[in-house]
Amino acid sequence: MNINLTLIGQSLIFLVFVWFCWQYVWPHILNAMKEREAKIAEGLNNAERADHELELAQKKAVKILSDAKSQAAEIVDSANKRATQIVEEGQASGQAEGERMKAAAQAEIELETSRAREELRGKVAALVIEGAEKVIESEVDASAHADLLKKLSEKL
Amino acid sequence: MAGEAQTSTEYIKHHLTNWTYGRFEDGTWGFAHSYEDIQEMGAMSVHVDSLLWSFGLGAIFLFLFWSVARKASTATPTGMHSFVEMVVEFIDNQVKETFHFKNPVIAPLALTLFMWILLMNTMDLVPVDWLPSLAMWAANDSHFFFKVVPTTDPNITLGMSFTIFFMIIYYSIKVKGIKGFMGELALHPFNHWSMIPVNLFLETVNMLAKPISLGLRLFGNLYAGELVFILIALMFGGGFMLFMAAGVAQWVWAVFHILVIVLQAFVFMMLTIVYLSMAHDESH
Numbered sequence: 001m002n003i004n005l006t007l008i009g010q011s012l013i014f015l016v017f018v019w020f021c022w023q024y025v026w027p028h029i030l031n032a033m034k035e036r037e038a039k040i041a042e043g044l045n046n047a048e049r050a051d052h053e054l055e056l057a058q059k060k061a062v063k064i065l066s067d068a069k070s071q072a073a074e075i076v077d078s079a080n081k082r083a084t085q086i087v088e089e090g091q092a093s094g095q096a097e098g099e100r101m102k103a104a105a106q107a108e109i110e111l112e113t114s115r116a117r118e119e120l121r122g123k124v125a126a127l128v129i130e131g132a133e134k135v136i137e138s139e140v141d142a143s144a145h146a147d148l149l150k151k152l153s154e155k156l
Numbered sequence: 157m158a159g160e161a162q163t164s165t166e167y168i169k170h171h172l173t174n175w176t177y178g179r180f181e182d183g184t185w186g187f188a189h190s191y192e193d194i195q196e197m198g199a200m201s202v203h204v205d206s207l208l209w210s211f212g213l214g215a216i217f218l219f220l221f222w223s224v225a226r227k228a229s230t231a232t233p234t235g236m237h238s239f240v241e242m243v244v245e246f247i248d249n250q251v252k253e254t255f256h257f258k259n260p261v262i263a264p265l266a267l268t269l270f271m272w273i274l275l276m277n278t279m280d281l282v283p284v285d286w287l288p289s290l291a292m293w294a295a296n297d298s299h300f301f302f303k304v305v306p307t308t309d310p311n312i313t314l315g316m317s318f319t320i321f322f323m324i325i326y327y328s329i330k331v332k333g334i335k336g337f338m339g340e341l342a343l344h345p346f347n348h349w350s351m352i353p354v355n356l357f358l359e360t361v362n363m364l365a366k367p368i369s370l371g372l373r374l375f376g377n378l379y380a381g382e383l384v385f386i387l388i389a390l391m392f393g394g395g396f397m398l399f400m401a402a403g404v405a406q407w408v409w410a411v412f413h414i415l416v417i418v419l420q421a422f423v424f425m426m427l428t429i430v431y432l433s434m435a436h437d438e439s440h
Contacts, residue, residue: 002194003311004178006203010210010306010315017214018261018268025221026264029244032228039230 125153164390171284171386173301174203174309175291189299203309205291210306213275214268221271243271247425254429257436259327262429269316270425273374276312277417279305280381281410284389307378307420310371317371320428324366327435336438366431370424377420381413 129149169191176188178201187204188194194201224240233241247270251263282304291302306312328337341359342352388409391402 002198003314004197004199004201004203006174006201006206006309006311007315007318009202009207010312011319013207013211013214014268014316014319017218017272018265020218021221021268022261022264025218025225026244026267027260028225028228029221029240030248030263032230033241033245036230 121153125149128152167390168383168386170299170301171288172303172383174303175205175301176201177204178202188301203303203311205301205303206306206309206312209279209304210272210276210312213279213306214272217268217271217275221267243267250426251429254426255433255436257331257433259432259436262432265323265432266425266429269428270421273307273316273421273424274418276306277378277421280308280378280385280413280417283406284382284385305378305382307374308382310375313375314367314371316424317367317374320370320431321363321367324363324431324435327432331436332438366427370427370431374420374424377416381409381416384409385413 129145173191173194176194176197177186178188178194178197179185180193181196188197188201220236221240224237228237244267247267248263251266255262287304288300288302292298292300303309325337328340332340341363342355344355344359346355385406388402388406391398391405394402
């Protein structure tokens with residue numbers, strides 16, 4: 001076991017090797033590994049999130065579909081109701097219109113009747129007066145006998 | 157019988173000797189060609205094989221990881237990419253669990269230590285005669301010394317552990333300040349002024365024990381493993397029965413050694429992180 005200059009030589013080589021490893025080897029490899037790790041973690045995260053989002057979207061789609069279905073049923077329902085209502089309303093208003101028209105016609109008829117009666121009465125009164133004038137050959141004062149005439153015409 | 161024992165000893169000794177370049181006593185520099193040359197050079201020498209393998213294996217590791225780092229992206233990793241990222245993640249987790257302070261050097265330091273020591277230890281699994289024989293053939297010298305497992309050289313393991321020792325001191329001073337660091341040395345474990353010399357002695361021993369035990373643990377484990385492989389290799393020359401036994405033994409020991417190789421690299425790395433964590437810990 002003889003110690004000699006080899007020891008110093010080995011020391012120097014050792015220092016140079018460690019320096020080289022420290023500067024040119026270790027950081028590059030470790031950085032690449034760390035970066036890859038981060039990338040993989042990010043990828044896994046994204047996949048999980050996408051999965052979650054898909055689940056949410058599916059739930060939403062199902063909800064929208066069921067909503068649309070119930071809405072459609074509601075619409076059909078209300079449309080049906082409205083239709084019957086319209087029919088009923090039509091019927092009612094038709095009936096009322098008929099009644100009204102009938103009443104109006106009746107009123108007109110009555111009006112016409114009474115008017116005709118009045119006319120007739122007037123004409124008969126005039127005829128009676130004329131006849132009476134002729135009968136009694138005396139002048140009858142229309143104004144004096146208006147009461148009489150009116151009573152007469154009312155009796156007709 | 158005596159001659160054979162001599163060759164066995166010679167074989168082992170030859171296997172445990174480094175290819176050495178150093179300064180002879182007359183002041184000239186050159187490669188050692190004998191044990192006497194190495195003795196003569198003493199501390200003014202360099203184990204060329206240790207440094208070559210150590211540098212080469214570390215360079216292979218860094219090139220491999222660097223080529224991946226250059227093309228690192230967030231795309232799906234394949235093949236080499238996955239392997240590198242697996243190792244990086246493993247180290248990163250270990251560092252995060254043990255080291256709770258902010259220092260960007262610790263993790264790459266741990267990665268370098270683990271992979272580099274792992275590769276150096278793995279050289280132990282290459283049959284002990286292959287590469288030395290190849291080197292002898294290439295050098296055209298039947299006595300050419302060539303050791304291929306750098307971690308069986310205490311210079312290599314202690315070279316790393318003492319660098320870590322200086323890092324411990326550097327970060328201790330950087331985090332706690334020179335006063336805090338000295339205070340820790342002087343007023344620990346007995347917080348009284350009269351105990352300062354005792355504290356200094358204890359803490360210094362404590363501090364020095366860290367790099368020495370760290371380096372010698374790795375060296376000892378791998379040296380012992382290498383020695384067993386060499387002994388097994390010796391058995392191959394001892395007739396048919398011994399040859400078969402050696403084959404089985406080599407396989408068993410290699411399988412067991414795979415465990416040792418990984419474990420020692422891991423232990424070295426973990427202890428380094430723990431020591432540096434202690435250096436950053438102000439409450440200590």
